[in-house]
Amino acid sequence: MSVIPNSPTLVAEENIEKIRAVVEIAPRVHRVILEKKDRLPLQGEMFENDKGHQIVLKQKLGDGAMGHVFLTEVDGRSVAVKTEKHSTAMLPMEIKVLLITMRENCKHFCRIYDYGNVRREYNYMIISLLGRDLYRLRSEMPTRSFSINTTTKIALETLEAIEELHSIGYLSRDVKPSNFAPGLRDFKEHKTIFMFDFGLAKKYVDRENRKLKSRGEVGWRGTVRYGSLNAHKRLDLGRRDDLECWFYMLVEMHVGEVPWRFLTDRAAVGKAKIHAREEGRANFFFKLPKQFDTILQMIDSYAFETRPEYRQIKKLINEIRAENNCPNHIHWDWQTDESQYSELTEAVSVMSDMAILAEQGATNVTDRG
Numbered sequence: 001m002s003v004i005p006n007s008p009t010l011v012a013e014e015n016i017e018k019i020r021a022v023v024e025i026a027p028r029v030h031r032v033i034l035e036k037k038d039r040l041p042l043q044g045e046m047f048e049n050d051k052g053h054q055i056v057l058k059q060k061l062g063d064g065a066m067g068h069v070f071l072t073e074v075d076g077r078s079v080a081v082k083t084e085k086h087s088t089a090m091l092p093m094e095i096k097v098l099l100i101t102m103r104e105n106c107k108h109f110c111r112i113y114d115y116g117n118v119r120r121e122y123n124y125m126i127i128s129l130l131g132r133d134l135y136r137l138r139s140e141m142p143t144r145s146f147s148i149n150t151t152t153k154i155a156l157e158t159l160e161a162i163e164e165l166h167s168i169g170y171l172s173r174d175v176k177p178s179n180f181a182p183g184l185r186d187f188k189e190h191k192t193i194f195m196f197d198f199g200l201a202k203k204y205v206d207r208e209n210r211k212l213k214s215r216g217e218v219g220w221r222g223t224v225r226y227g228s229l230n231a232h233k234r235l236d237l238g239r240r241d242d243l244e245c246w247f248y249m250l251v252e253m254h255v256g257e258v259p260w261r262f263l264t265d266r267a268a269v270g271k272a273k274i275h276a277r278e279e280g281r282a283n284f285f286f287k288l289p290k291q292f293d294t295i296l297q298m299i300d301s302y303a304f305e306t307r308p309e310y311r312q313i314k315k316l317i318n319e320i321r322a323e324n325n326c327p328n329h330i331h332w333d334w335q336t337d338e339s340q341y342s343e344l345t346e347a348v349s350v351m352s353d354m355a356i357l358a359e360q361g362a363t364n365v366t367d368r369g
C-alpha cells in the first residue's frame with residue numbers, strides 16, 4: 001500500500017540544534033548509540049509497553065516530516081500510534097500538550113492513551129484514531145473544494161480548536177488542513193474536528209501566565225503555503241499568526257486553491273500573500289463571502305500580544321451560515337449514508353490514490369528543500 005506523504009513541516013531550528021548539540025558534545029559511545037539504534041519502526045513490528053500490552057504496528061496511516069503514524073489496537077479499541085526516531089525528540093512536546101488538553105477536558109484534541117520509547121530506538125505515543133485529514137478529504141472531492149456549509153462548519157470547529165489550544169497557553173505555529181481531521185462515526189466523534197500534530201507548538205505565556213514578549217527575528221517556522229506574513233519575515237509568532245494560517249486554509253477549502261498554490265519559493269509565496277491583500281484583493285476574495293474580507297482585516301490588525309476576537313470571528317462565520325441557509329445539523333460534504341457504514345475501514349483504506357499522491361508531491365512544498 002502506498003502512502004500519501006503529508007505536507008511536511010520544517011522542524012523548529014532549536015530542536016535541530018538540540019539534537020546536533022547532543023551528538024557533538026556527548027561521548028563517542030553516545031554517538032554510536034544514536035547512529036546504530038536510532039531508527040523509525042517498520043510496519044508489522046511489535047513492542048510491549050509498560051502496561052504489558054503488545055502493540056502491533058499495523059497499517060501505516062500517514063507519514064510526517066518526522067516519523068510514521070500507524071494503526072493499532074489497545075484493549076480491543078482501534079487507536080493511532082505516532083512514532084519518531086528517539087533523537088528527533090519532538091514527541092515530548094506533543095505529549096505535553098495532549099496531557100494538558102486532556103486534563104482541561106478540551107473537546108478538539110485526541111485522547112492520549114500511552115507514550116514512551118522503545119529501547120531508545122524510537123519514541124511513540126498512542127492516541128485516538130481519527131478519520132482522514134482535511135487536506136485529503138478536500139482533495140477527494142470532485143470539485144476539490146468544500147461547500148459553504150462544510151467550509152463554515154470546519155471554520156467554527158477549527159477556530160474553537162485553536163482557541164482551546166491558546167487557552168491552555170500554547171501556539172500551534174503549524175495550522176494547516178493536514179493537521180485537522182474529523183473523529184470517527186464508530187466512536188460517535190464524527191461531528192467534531194480534531195487538531196493534531198504539536199511538533200512545533202510553543203508556550204506563549206510564562207509560569208505566572210504572563211504573555212511572553214516577542215523575541216523579534218527567530219527564523220522560519222511552519223509550512224510555507226499556510227505561513228503568516230510574520231513567519232515570512234522570520235518573526236516570532238503569536239496567536240494572530242495561527243489565525244492567519246487558519247484563514248488561508250479556509251480560502252483553500254472553499255475556493256479549491258490559494259493563488260500561490262504553484263509557487264515553491266518562500267519569498268515568492270510571501271509576495272503573493274501581500275499581492276492578495278493589495279492589487280490582487282478583489283480577485284482573492286471574488287469567490288468568498290464578504291465576511292472573509294472583514295476577518296482578514298481583523299487578523300491583519302492584531303499586534304503580537306493581541307488576543308484574537310474569536311467570538312467576533314465566529315459571529316461573522318455564523319452570519320455567512322445564516323445568509324446561505326446552512327442547516328443546523330452537521331452534514332459534511334464527505335459524509336455518505338448516515339446509517340450503518342463504518343469509517344474505521346475508510347480511515348485506513350484510501351491511502352493509495354495515486355492522483356492525490358501526485359498532487360501533494362507537486363504542490364505541498366515547504367522550505368525544506
Ligand SMILES: Nc1ncnc2c1ncn2[C@@H]1O[C@H](COP(=O)(O)OP(=O)(O)OP(=O)(O)O)[C@@H](O)[C@H]1O
Binds near residue numbers: 006069128129196198
Ligand atoms: N490520530 C490519528 N489518526 C489517524 N491518522 C493520523 C492521526 N495522527 C496522524 N495521522 C496521519 O498521519 C499523518 C502525519 O501525522 P502528523 O501530522 O502528526 O505527523 P508529523 O510528522 O508531525 O507531520 P508534519 O509533516 O505535518 O509535521 C497525518 O497527516 C494523518 O494523515
